[in-house]
Amino acid sequence: MFKIVGREEMANGTVVLNEIEAPLIAKKAKPGQFVILKATETGERIPLTMADTDPEKGTITIIYMVVGKSTALFKSLKVEDGYLDVIGPLGKPTHLENVGNVVCVGGGTGVAVLHPITRGLKQAGNNVISIIGARNKGLLILEEQMKAASHKLYVCTDDGSYGHHGFVTDVLKDVLTKNDIKLVVGIGPVPMMKFVCKMTKDFNVKTLVSLNPIMIDGTGMCGGCRVSIGGKTQFACVDGPEFDGHQVDFDELMLRLQAYTEDEKASHDEYCNLKKEKA
Amino acid sequence: MAEIAEKKEKIPRQSMPEQAAKVRAKNFEEVPTGYSPEVAMIEAKRCLQCKKPACVEGCPVGVDIPGFIGHIRDGKFEQAISLIWKRNGLPAVCGRVCPQELQCEGLCIVGKKGEPVAIGNLERFAADYARKSGECELPVKAEPTGKKVAVVGSGPSGLTVAGDLALKGHEVTIFEAFHKPGGVLVYGIPEFRLPKEIVFAEVEGLETLGVKLECNAVVGRTVSLDELFEQGYDAIFLGVGAGLPTFLNIPGENLIGILSANEYLTRSNLMKAYLFPKYDTPVVRGKNVITLGAGNVAMDSARTALRLGAQSSRIVYRRSRQEVPARGAEVHHAEEEGVEFHFLTSPVEFKGNEKGRVTGMVGLKMELGEPDSSGRRRPIAIKGSEFELECDLAIIAVGAGANPLLTQSTKDLELNKWGYIVADEATGKTSKKGVWAGGDIVTGSATVILAMGAGRQAADSIHDYLTRGW
Numbered sequence: 001m002f003k004i005v006g007r008e009e010m011a012n013g014t015v016v017l018n019e020i021e022a023p024l025i026a027k028k029a030k031p032g033q034f035v036i037l038k039a040t041e042t043g044e045r046i047p048l049t050m051a052d053t054d055p056e057k058g059t060i061t062i063i064y065m066v067v068g069k070s071t072a073l074f075k076s077l078k079v080e081d082g083y084l085d086v087i088g089p090l091g092k093p094t095h096l097e098n099v100g101n102v103v104c105v106g107g108g109t110g111v112a113v114l115h116p117i118t119r120g121l122k123q124a125g126n127n128v129i130s131i132i133g134a135r136n137k138g139l140l141i142l143e144e145q146m147k148a149a150s151h152k153l154y155v156c157t158d159d160g161s162y163g164h165h166g167f168v169t170d171v172l173k174d175v176l177t178k179n180d181i182k183l184v185v186g187i188g189p190v191p192m193m194k195f196v197c198k199m200t201k202d203f204n205v206k207t208l209v210s211l212n213p214i215m216i217d218g219t220g221m222c223g224g225c226r227v228s229i230g231g232k233t234q235f236a237c238v239d240g241p242e243f244d245g246h247q248v249d250f251d252e253l254m255l256r257l258q259a260y261t262e263d264e265k266a267s268h269d270e271y272c273n274l275k276k277e278k279a
Numbered sequence: 280m281a282e283i284a285e286k287k288e289k290i291p292r293q294s295m296p297e298q299a300a301k302v303r304a305k306n307f308e309e310v311p312t313g314y315s316p317e318v319a320m321i322e323a324k325r326c327l328q329c330k331k332p333a334c335v336e337g338c339p340v341g342v343d344i345p346g347f348i349g350h351i352r353d354g355k356f357e358q359a360i361s362l363i364w365k366r367n368g369l370p371a372v373c374g375r376v377c378p379q380e381l382q383c384e385g386l387c388i389v390g391k392k393g394e395p396v397a398i399g400n401l402e403r404f405a406a407d408y409a410r411k412s413g414e415c416e417l418p419v420k421a422e423p424t425g426k427k428v429a430v431v432g433s434g435p436s437g438l439t440v441a442g443d444l445a446l447k448g449h450e451v452t453i454f455e456a457f458h459k460p461g462g463v464l465v466y467g468i469p470e471f472r473l474p475k476e477i478v479f480a481e482v483e484g485l486e487t488l489g490v491k492l493e494c495n496a497v498v499g500r501t502v503s504l505d506e507l508f509e510q511g512y513d514a515i516f517l518g519v520g521a522g523l524p525t526f527l528n529i530p531g532e533n534l535i536g537i538l539s540a541n542e543y544l545t546r547s548n549l550m551k552a553y554l555f556p557k558y559d560t561p562v563v564r565g566k567n568v569i570t571l572g573a574g575n576v577a578m579d580s581a582r583t584a585l586r587l588g589a590q591s592s593r594i595v596y597r598r599s600r601q602e603v604p605a606r607g608a609e610v611h612h613a614e615e616e617g618v619e620f621h622f623l624t625s626p627v628e629f630k631g632n633e634k635g636r637v638t639g640m641v642g643l644k645m646e647l648g649e650p651d652s653s654g655r656r657r658p659i660a661i662k663g664s665e666f667e668l669e670c671d672l673a674i675i676a677v678g679a680g681a682n683p684l685l686t687q688s689t690k691d692l693e694l695n696k697w698g699y700i701v702a703d704e705a706t707g708k709t710s711k712k713g714v715w716a717g718g719d720i721v722t723g724s725a726t727v728i729l730a731m732g733a734g735r736q737a738a739d740s741i742h743d744y745l746t747r748g749w
């Protein structure tokens with residue numbers, strides 16, 4: 001068992017942080033890599049990016065949005081409970097080098113994935129401008145941490161309840177216009193990444209995105225995670241999860257993420273009903 | 280001799296009872312239910328106890344076939360299984376999945392005139408008897424040698440190496456990437472053909488011998504080979520299989536509802552999607568299912584689809600019936616259950632709807648031309664013969680390749696041009712000191728028994744190294 005040693009709720013309980021004992025993974029993990037977790041014998045294998053690691057303490061941290069049955073089940077786990085299986089580190093680490101001015105753009109829970117990359121880019125000597133957004137103030141996560149990891153931080157909310165009123169792409173446009181930006185890293189919901197890439201393409205700035213297709217093994221043996229990159233099929237779990245955003249077929253990814261929508265809904269409804277009955 | 284042969288032939292080959300095709304096509308329980316002791320003893324009487332048994336030559340691990348069959352004939356079942364175990368550590372598995380018609384049974388003398396002795400069924404009987412009765416003596420373990428061996432991968436090759444070396448007194452740890460051990464036996468081959476309980480019983484047997492099992496350990500990621508050496512392992516065996524799915528590279532292949540057989544079977548078997556929603560992992564349940572390819576993997580996929588509620592399950596294969604690579608028994612079972620075969624048909628394109636879901640496959644008719652390098656007649660497309668087959672699930676089962684995850688992260692391991700590990704044929708030694716390899720990662724997709732044979736050879740060579748040097 002992989003024990004939970006720390007737990008926190010964020011964004012009005014819609015996002016949960018778990019710090020988990022996994023010494024082998026903690027020692028090996030690099031920014032951009034993910035783990036696959038399975039909570040119970042009957043559970044699903046769920047991929048989540050490591051938001052942080054502590055090699056000395058032997059722990060990894062995940063931050064996830066509660067969207068369906070498995071993440072709801074994860075949320076029900078308390079400190080001292082544990083995951084039955086944790087596998088990793090998986091995926092290619094982010095290539096962290098000094099290129100000059102970089103912009104890190106994060107939306108929703110994507111900010112959790114973006115944070116260690118932002119920190120790594122700053123440590124590598126870049127001048128880091130970050131832009132993070134959420135639907136409203138209550139759903140914003142890791143603002144303080146992102147501030148510390150960047151030289152400058154912009155915050156946006158869709159409803160204007162905090163920071164800039166509007167989308168992260170509005171601020172991005174402004175930043176790209178006023179600065180000589182060498183690299184953009186965009187991580188968040190697929191539509192957000194798609195629009196970020198559309199914009200950076202107009203400015204001709206290289207852009208990295210982190211893709212989240214449905215996965216099972218995470219080791220390249222099933223092909224369920226395939227994505228189209230520049231017209232070629234790649235496996236996100238081993239060839240990614242980071243890719244050149246200008247080459248990604250986001251529309252295909254969005255469709256493929258819907259593969260099991262009906263089953264997922266049925267499964268989540270059943271779980272919620274069971275919980276209600278128990279209570 | 281001829282007279283005896285005639286007399287013996289009077290006993291017909293004992294068939295194994297099976298679930299009726301219509302019933303079993305709707306459940307995941309095992310199809311053949313096994314011999315009773317009485318029937319096994321009758322079948323065993325059919326063996327001529329040849330002095331120079333041809334069957335043994337057909338067995339890649341050289342089981343003493345007439346020997347164990349003689350014990351069954353005499354009702355000495357414990358002795359039968361002890362004799363099998365001397366050469367084969369996974370008889371309950373092999374009895375069920377080996378291509379006996381190409382191996383032992385294919386060479387059996389009785390089979391020259393009539394039907395061969397049912398060696399596979401008898402092997403299965405002996406193993407199941409032992410597992411159920413628990414009456415059999417455990418093999419004796421040698422004194423501890425103080426040497427440590429890491430086995431990477433828990434498929435048939437890895438399990439064989441682990442068992443052999445543990446018996447020889449070495450301290451063995453198996454590292455497995457998945458959360459459950461067994462390799463293809465667990466994630467690939469379905470429950471109705473090989474109940475998982477049998478595989479787990481074999482693994483438990485190894486654990487009683489002192490073998491340690493580390494699941495969730497992706498070697499090359501969680502830990503590297505060099506780190507294993509640093510941790511004090513004296514030798515490493517790589518039995519990581521050929522787990523890279525091959526796709527067709529035709530238009531429309533990324534539509535929803537098109538899965539590699541690896542994904543389809545892993546969801547259903549390892550993740551138990553056939554028990555969804557009791558188990559959380561879903562799998563596409565097609566009404567009209569097409570499976571591309573005609574090997575064991577394709578048969579398993581097409582038969583799984585029926586059990587998951589398909590109204591039609593069709594195998595589409597480029598070549599003709601003669602070239603079908605699956606075991607005869609699997610093809611037979613699939614046909615009985617209602618799987619349709621479309622031979623000499625090659626997929627050209629997949630069609631989908633606005634939701635990105637597959638709705639059909641465009642196929643092209645083929646005819647057979649001259650034999651190719653594999654000796655099989657090469658299929659040639661008939662121009663203008665395109666036609667469409669409706670489907671809402673297509674499973675790609677056209678082969679597998681070498682997964683580069685481990686090999687890419689281990690620079691000093693020599694690979695061939697397809698990415699398989701180069702290993703000495705007789706010993707399994709690789710180009711890296713202290714590292715052996717065997718099974719599908721060396722030969723490409725093959726069989727359970729060949730993987731076990733390679734494991735046996737490597738274990739002998741590793742033992743030699745640990746006691747005498749490289």
Ligand SMILES: Cc1cc2nc3c(=O)[nH]c(=O)nc-3n(C[C@H](O)[C@H](O)[C@H](O)COP(=O)(O)OP(=O)(O)OC[C@H]3O[C@@H](n4cnc5c(N)ncnc54)[C@H](O)[C@@H]3O)c2cc1C
Pocket residue numbers: 034044045046047048049050063064065066067068069070071072109112113211212213214215216241257258261264265268
């Ligand atoms: C490499 C990678 C890293 C990720 N990192 C994070 C992270 O740090 N934080 C975070 O909140 N989310 C992350 N995700 C997404 C997360 O895995 C899904 O939200 C989660 O699997 C949903 O499971 P569920 O059962 O709760 O929801 P469900 O109701 O099953 O599904 C909700 C949606 O999640 C997606 N999904 C379902 N099953 C899977 C699966 N097995 N693999 C991937 N996606 C799936 C589908 O698009 C589905 O429509 C990551 C995904 C990938 C591939």
Ligand SMILES: Cc1cc2nc3c(=O)[nH]c(=O)nc-3n(C[C@H](O)[C@H](O)[C@H](O)COP(=O)(O)OP(=O)(O)OC[C@H]3O[C@@H](n4cnc5c(N)ncnc54)[C@H](O)[C@@H]3O)c2cc1C
Pocket residue numbers: 376377378431432433434435436437454455456457460461462463464467468496497498499518519520521522544575576579606682684685717718719720724725726727728730
């Ligand atoms: C669906 C299907 C049906 C089949 N039917 C038959 C049949 O009827 N008869 C027959 O004889 N053969 C059959 N085969 C073929 C047979 O199963 C294989 O030839 C055999 O299992 C190969 O054994 P192996 O030990 O080489 O590896 P595998 O069984 O492939 O096992 C390899 C193991 O290594 C693990 N692994 C991989 N990479 C790593 C890593 N980096 N770190 C740790 N672990 C790792 C994998 O997760 C896996 O568990 C079938 C195959 C399939 C897929």
Ligand code: SF4
Pocket residue numbers: 325326327328329332333334335344345348386387388389396398
């Ligand atoms: S060849 Fe056939 S008859 Fe002869 S020993 Fe083998 S199984 Fe028996």
Ligand code: FES
Pocket residue numbers: 214215216217218219220221222223224225226235236237238
């Ligand atoms: S998740 Fe199976 S290949 Fe990527």
